[in-house]
Amino acid sequence: AQSVSQHNHHVILSEAASLELGCNYSYGGTVNLFWYVQYPGQHLQLLLKYFSGDPLVKGIKGFEAEFIKSKFSFNLRKPSVQWSDTAEYFCAVNPYSGGGADGLTFGKGTHLIIQP
Amino acid sequence: DAMVIQNPRYQVTQFGKPVTLSCSQTLNHNVMYWYQQKSSQAPKLLFHYYDKDFNNEADTPDNFQSRRPNTSFCFLDIRSPGLGDAAMYLCATSRKRGWGDSNQPQHFGDGTRLSIL
Numbered sequence: 001a002q003s004v005s006q007h008n009h010h011v012i013l014s015e016a017a018s019l020e021l022g023c024n025y026s027y028g029g030t031v032n033l034f035w036y037v038q039y040p041g042q043h044l045q046l047l048l049k050y051f052s053g054d055p056l057v058k059g060i061k062g063f064e065a066e067f068i069k070s071k072f073s074f075n076l077r078k079p080s081v082q083w084s085d086t087a088e089y090f091c092a093v094n095p096y097s098g099g100g101a102d103g104l105t106f107g108k109g110t111h112l113i114i115q116p
Numbered sequence: 117d118a119m120v121i122q123n124p125r126y127q128v129t130q131f132g133k134p135v136t137l138s139c140s141q142t143l144n145h146n147v148m149y150w151y152q153q154k155s156s157q158a159p160k161l162l163f164h165y166y167d168k169d170f171n172n173e174a175d176t177p178d179n180f181q182s183r184r185p186n187t188s189f190c191f192l193d194i195r196s197p198g199l200g201d202a203a204m205y206l207c208a209t210s211r212k213r214g215w216g217d218s219n220q221p222q223h224f225g226d227g228t229r230l231s232i233l
Contacts, residue, residue, distance in 0.1 A: 004158070032219055043120075044159075044206070044224040090158070094219050102219050103149050103161035103173070104208075 002027035006091050006107035013081055014115050021076040021110050023091030030096040033074045034104065035065055038088040047089075050074065061085070083114045119143050120225035122207050128231045129197055137192040137228045139207030148190040149222060150182060151206040159206055165190060166212060194230075202232045 007022040025031065035047040048059025055067040065076045074091060088111050092104040121140045129135040139148065146167050151159040163172045165184045179201070181193040194201055208222040 034221060036224075043226045044208075046221045046223075049221055096219070103151070103164055104159070104222060105161070106158035108156070108158045 002031065002093055002095060002105045004091055004093055004105050004107035006089075006110050008110050009108065010111045010113070012113045012115065015083055016080050019076070019078040019081050019085075019112070021089055021091075021112070023074045023076065023107060024072050025074065025091075025093045025105075026072060027093065027095055031093045032096055033065075033067060034092045034094075035059065035063070035074075035076050036090045036092060036106075038090065038109075040087070044090065047076070081112075081114050083116050085112060086114045087112060120207055120209055120223050122205075122225035122228050124228060125226060126229050126231070128233060130233050131199065132196045135194050135197055135230065137194075137205050137207075137230070139190045139192070139225060140188050141207075141209045141223075142188070143209055143211075143223060144187060145209035145211045145223070146187065147210045147212050148184060149208040149210070150190070150192050151208065153204040153206060153227070155203075162192070197230070197232050199232050202230055204229050 003026045005024045033050040036044045037047050038044050047063050048057050050057045050067045058064045063078050065074055067074050088109045090109045091107040094102040094104050119142050123138045149164040150162045153159040161173050162176045163182050179195050183191045204227045206227045207225045210220045210222045
């Protein structure tokens with residue numbers, strides 16, 4: 001079974017600071033990788049995804065993530081954060097099984113607070 | 117413009133009293149998922165429907181059941197809720213076109229927060 005580890009449970013940054021949230025997964029096969037964001041009082045929303053191809057993927061709101069296969073990592077980055085980025089961020093994976101429709105395995109989440 | 121709708125947002129039930137949570141979708145997605153998220157923990161997959169096929173996770177308690185009467189609706193039934201079942205329950209949908217298609221991103225509802233008295 002796969003697992004996902006997010007290294008930082010709480011991160012506090014000032015506006016305009018750069019952000020990097022770590023995510024590592026364990027699974028021996030091909031995986032699809034996702035970052036989801038949950039703003040206060042709202043549902044989980046997709047930030048970006050990686051299926052194949054260019055390991056550097058760009059998502060909404062200036063976020064990007066880099067898939068490093070050798071490190072089993074999929075870290076999320078943003079060069080300059082804004083107060084509105086305050087939210088819970090979840091890394092998630094699901095295996096590419098071909099035949100089935102697989103659920104997501106989530107990390108525990110990182111609570112990001114941006115101070116004005 | 118809600119596309120995955122969960123009702124109710126908050127549900128209170130008594131210990132041992134059956135409860136049903138509802139999820140509907142306007143996306144016409146063929147896969148629907150139920151996740152349980154306890155406080156400060158990651159969402160955990162309980163089961164999913166791929167079209168009409170029910171797929172239960174190995175560690176989902178027998179107390180949890182699901183029904184999908186049609187494409188748009190999916191229900192989570194908890195037959196005898198215990199205090200440990202208090203959690204946020206998330207419904208999600210995705211589209212799977214067929215064998216070999218990647219698992220497309222999932223769309224989540226707002227969740228139902230279940231409290232047990």
